[in-house]
Amino acid sequence: MRVEISMQVAEGQQIEVIEAGITVVRGIKTAGVHAGLKRKRRDLALIYSESPAVVVGTFTTNQVKAAPVLVTQARVRGRGVARAIVCNSGNANACNGPQGERDALAMGAAVAKELGLAEEDVLVASTGVIGMPLDMDKVRAGIAAAARELARGREAAAAAVEGIMTTDTVPKEVAVRFRIQGRDCYLAGMAKGSGMIHPNMATMLAFMATDCAVDKEALDRLFREVVSRTFNQVSVDGDTSTNDMALLMANGMAGNHPLTAADPEFPVFARALEYAASQLAKAIARDGEGASKLLEVKVEGASSDEAARTIARSIARSNLVKAAVFGEDANWGRILCAAGYAGIPFRPEGVNIYLGDLQVCEHGAALPFDEAVALEVLRQPEVLIRVTMSEGRGEGVAWGCDLTYDYVKINASYRT
């Protein structure tokens, strides 16, 4: 695994990337089973914390919110404590009217009963086809089987990850270790993505956990900030799903005194979370439906970080930029054009554009460049587009993928 950021946070404060799943976090057990909502693969995941966990989350901004999003959002914003997350794939339980909400509540109730928990301690998520009622007999049987199979270790984590996948082609996991108050702490997570991926929580699901004890308010604020710089900067196709959510459970089982935002070690935790979330975000972009390349867009010198992020997203989601990356065509005019319609004022004559290290545009106009070098950059599985402006010091990154024949193929016949 390529380590993309400096893991040295400060003198003696290391964040270590480890090959593990979410079960590396103390007290976290998982299971993934085949409930029968999908034809073959696992389609139901259960994540359980032995100790009550502080939970924070972000949810889709779509006006049309799936029933499990409404249920989980209410529980996270209410008591904000969780013991379990249940998630099915193959059916989004969205646009199912009042029955959808009854089914989402029933999913949580079934987990609570199996594990002896209060209903409010169970969070519910779904992903898959919109507008088809859940087969609750299959869901209940799947939950019972998952409850029996709950376990620690990589295999259990891998089974859970498979349970939340839809058109994902690879599982997405991340795990890091860091030290707080002299104790080893773990933070790990899993995610699914693929289609309907766009800022503001598209069917992107991310479930993360840490055994580090963190003050709830500090955790909530940090998580929102981190999501805005990571998951919300991923765009596969510009479609914001009805079902997105990102959840982070902190069960405190590392035994440290809860971190507050003022704690000198809080930045260590913050960096660990940002690293883990950005790895999952990039994994989602890299595995976008039909994608053959990861597209990373960095914008520097914008009027603010938010402006930079907005411009980076506009470029990363442009169909024309994405198709040019697929075609390995150094068509930088489309990049500048996509920056221009992001809705953020800037002076085009202050813009430089780089493909990898190769500058292709200077002061908003063409710069002669070696096409062979450009082709070499565009042939890589990860293509970096860097745009510098002369508006201020704002910077931001967005991730996307190329637009391919396979994207069209997958989405022309998803339901049938």
Place this chain on the structure above:
Amino acid sequence: MRVEISMQVAEGQQIEVIEAGITVVRGIKTAGVHAGLKRKRRDLALIYSESPAVVVGTFTTNQVKAAPVLVTQARVRGRGVARAIVCNSGNANACNGPQGERDALAMGAAVAKELGLAEEDVLVASTGVIGMPLDMDKVRAGIAAAARELARGREAAAAAVEGIMTTDTVPKEVAVRFRIQGRDCYLAGMAKGSGMIHPNMATMLAFMATDCAVDKEALDRLFREVVSRTFNQVSVDGDTSTNDMALLMANGMAGNHPLTAADPEFPVFARALEYAASQLAKAIARDGEGASKLLEVKVEGASSDEAARTIARSIARSNLVKAAVFGEDANWGRILCAAGYAGIPFRPEGVNIYLGDLQVCEHGAALPFDEAVALEVLRQPEVLIRVTMSEGRGEGVAWGCDLTYDYVKINASYRT
């Protein structure tokens, strides 16, 4: 040609659709030549009015505006009188720095010299690749040839239309006749579209002319309104180009007293313009890059007309909706989802969705429907999606096209 709106405006007031090009308008001459900017086809068009014309226009909202847009916008918003429009294809003259503006001015100057006009009376437009300097020797020779070939009649109009095409596969023309103060008046236009097509003037160019005399302020206000309901409701790929513009010249050669907004016959003119603009807008959507189907999205019952138009655009531009239409898949959940992320509040339980006449969603939830009937609707070359809401009386229409393998193919290798 299918007539889509009632041509009976009021008692005795008819708008007649005629098979003709822009040269049907009195005093309008055109030419289209091969200047050598493209390999084979015509790549330079000239439109000339024998009499000075009041001109109004709308322009791209992209922060990055091509040089000809800046030049033309200043002239339209300045004196607002025009005698000629020159447009080349094959090169957008965008992102070319100060040289770009010099070249755009020189294009206009060359036309002025050939035709004995003041420079400010010539409007300039370009479309094609971004970031490559114009070959001005070729442009000047092309302008000289076009000036010699200016003529009336369908052939001259067709040559001009070809001169503005890029990846367009069919020419786009419209012409109507109507009576004002007992006189026959004509209004006609041409347009190009294909890629980088999205609201707020994407590389969409539309040049329209009428011989009806109209008060400038009334014409300006009407044109903006009509553009917001027609050209700005077209989305091919969500990319708003650097080069868009829509221009309307009114040379008054019908000899009527100039119409004001208060004139009882003004609605006849307004209807003629709206019809002609909507026909061009639909032609652009139908001929979107790689498109196999025209997608028409109607939203009714929104909180306002603007809200309805915004929601309709969001649906028409959704990659997932477009791919489902290509795949003839009645995946209405994607339609509701795309409505939901348009940024306009509404209650999902008040939403009904129809494919053609077939209702597929009721109160925001699934309604059992006959898949064979749905397939029959989706197999047509024009697919109508109708969404009704319970928020108010706002309504709006947007046009798009399906997302196909050919879109990816065309855009993966446009430049090279």
